[in-house]
Amino acid sequence: MRAALQEALSRGWVRMVALVCAATVGARIAGAVLSSEIHFSATLAEPGKFSRLEVALLLIGSAISIALFFRRFGPILRIILRSKKDKDFSLRPIGRRVWDFFWEVLCQGKVIRQRPLPGLAHAFVFWGFLAFALVSLNHLANALELGFLRPGSYIGNFYFIFAAIWALLVAVSIAGLFVRRFLARPIWFGTKVSNESGVIAFLIFLLMVSYLGAFFVGDGGVAVKALWWTHTLTLLVFLPLIPHTKHLHLVLSPLTVFLKRDGFSKIPPLSSDEDFGLIAGKDVTQLISLQVYSCVECGRCTEHCPASNTGKVLNPKEIILGVQSYLNQSGPASDAPLLTEGLVDSRDNPPAKYMSMEAAFECTTCGSCEYQCPVGIQHLPIIIGLRRGATNTGAWEDTHGTKLFLALEKQGNALGLSAMERDKFIEKQAFPIFDGTQEYCLWLGCMGGYDPKGREIVADFARVMRHLGTSFGVLKKEKCTGDPARRLGNDLVFQTMAESGLKAFETAKVQKIVSICPHCVRTISNDWSEYGIAPEIEHHSEFMARHKDRLPQQASGESIVYHDPCYLGRYRDVYEAPREIVAMAGELVEAPRSHERSFCCGAGGGLAFLGEEQGERVSNVRAAELAATGAQVVGTACPFCNTMFRDALSSMGDAPPQLLDIAQLTARALPKMQEAGEQ
């Protein structure tokens, strides 16, 4: 059907019809101008009587238009409804949903915020459409003599002028967007020019112009009839185009935004003994189907993706479109695998291995895509779902991945070291063992317990706690939270780790946990909830910010650029606490991409443990960006970011900035303080 339509489009008859109509109007107006007959009237001109033939034509036209709309929309709806049910779905919390709907759909908050100018243009088109809906309805109703907005009436007059202002804004905006798409052409739109977008833009423009034109002509003339028919025909052509193009989002995305899963990067529990993740069409749930059909192909996800930006195969937009084409081709009951190593057609770009295991396992789970998407598509449950399907069945065979899983199975830590190494470290640092009398359990994590740099950070943070007089203890035995297994889709290892961790906290009667690792914090506070209730946990940035009154203010004047870790920022919404700490240690500098738009270090999603990357290293790109700010110090708040940057910065040669965790930035001022206190 799409093919047929596209052919029709390319044959250009639609355009022809539209052009002829436009030409008529244009000529009319131009003629009016030339003969200086033009008069702008504050009231909208209405065509007079409609002949029976006209009414019949309108009815037939409408019937065809609506039929064509449903010919495509029907199957899409059926695919979505026949997809697997989301077992964990709940409308609660309804307040959050209503707010998201208000902010993201009605206010277009996200669209404007992420790309202000085109966002605003889009918002005008959207608001204009809303304002215009009534006018268009009235417009059609007029032909049947059912018009409800009378040009003469008080309300009608106000509304027509009101709509006219919007029409003007829409016309300007859509023209601007058209120029951007076809002349400026940002790279993330893909290499192929989307003709359908052009046609749609033109139709919208025509809708507006044919409405505005009616202010310039007198009642009852030929001109007003011509305008009326132009407007109507444009509407009737527009309607069936909606489900055939990405403009389907006009219908679906309000629903998508309202229904999206609660929580960022939320990985749903497996629904049954037969569920191993997204293996085939039959595993695709209704929410996923709804989301993939809502994609507007704006490319925001890919624009911000660290993998796509460094030459990897992974392209989040193509993953979404890949699932969409899969559903179109194979349907939601199919057993055909979603991930193949072969070529998959993409609508915009040349065929590539977008739906491949290679691509799925290049994701750092940084969450930029999900954060950016203006229509509420949640990429992470999909990408991690695909990984689950591959890992839970053993289809993913990767030397490093296998080594990691075996290390987690056997040694219980991601670095594959003997647990005795951790014991030795605890002994050397004289960390007390948590026995229920201390306020905090200091969670070391794999990096804090085994990695040399992570240990320095933990040791420094312990000094800060001691300085504050906060009592803490560490667990005698600690296993990985299961974060890398979780993100790589290994539910077996993750469950084992989560259950063992929950038990350890329960046995030790831990009430409060603090950790230097955002990944541990996220996994314990959020992902573990599938298996039990973990004690309250916070990140050391939050802890230190709370106690900042009693921490030393340093007068170093040093410039420190702070890097937002994905799992602290986008995942936990903590942006200010670490900045407060950095600001106490020196002068805070912002990287070009910071806060919600921070660029990943490349370690997340278990990738820190996998082999060498394809293309450029994500960590190098980010480290260079941080160094380019000219700051003397790079401040981190995650031991993984720290290791990634350590390697990246050291390979950068001449005098790279110093690299310090916020705990180290704080602790370095402590001894002097203590001495001063002692004196």
Add this chain to the structure above:
Amino acid sequence: MKILVAIKQVPERDAQIGIAADGRWIDESDLNYTINEPDAYALEEALQLKEKNGGEVVVMCAGPERAASTLREALAKGADRAIHIEAEDLGERDTLGVAQVLADAARDEAPDLILTGLQSEDLGLGQTGVVLAELLGIPHATIIMQVEKTDTGLRVKRELEDGWFQHVEMPLPALLTIQSGGNKLRYATLMGIKKAKTKETKTVQAAATASPSITLERVYLPEKQKKTEMLTGTPDEVATKLVEKLKFEVRVI
């Protein structure tokens, strides 16, 4: 090809080992157990042989109730069936005694090939496989790195010392003891675990202990010892004595 893999459950590598009160075995309370690593490689070899040549992989393990978890893990990794030979008194059985209970179970199965790890990580005797082969009257080869099925039987690669290898052709049925590191181990998957639940585990009782030919008298942790011996005489004599000791007693030169 029907392959039987004999596996052993041993304390986890990092376990803090303590000695039982009677001083004749380790204290088993508070210990976590796992599959003996060389046996994991034996299982991997069996699974790969099955993937290439078809057939069935049966795992067996002698031990108390806890051994069932290691068998389940083996089923999850892809073994088809499991045999649990229940024995509470493994510590009191010598190699021959253990090999005997394994041989009893193996006879009922009549496999084409028996695989087991080269040695166990706890006792490290390296004999169980060999004795088992003798009891069953089948040929065996030890320290195997690679196994290949041929028309007549097997072609295997043995590890010798100093980087030397030996290729051996042998008929079936046979027993091989597998060296660690010859293959890449696979990770356990959720699907495997779920499937394992539907697989059969047969439990048999181990025959009563015959009087063992070797008894464990005492088990103890390595004793740290510092022995100091003063060498006296002229510098020449001391040097000669030192060289002698280094050569023949400490054997480092």
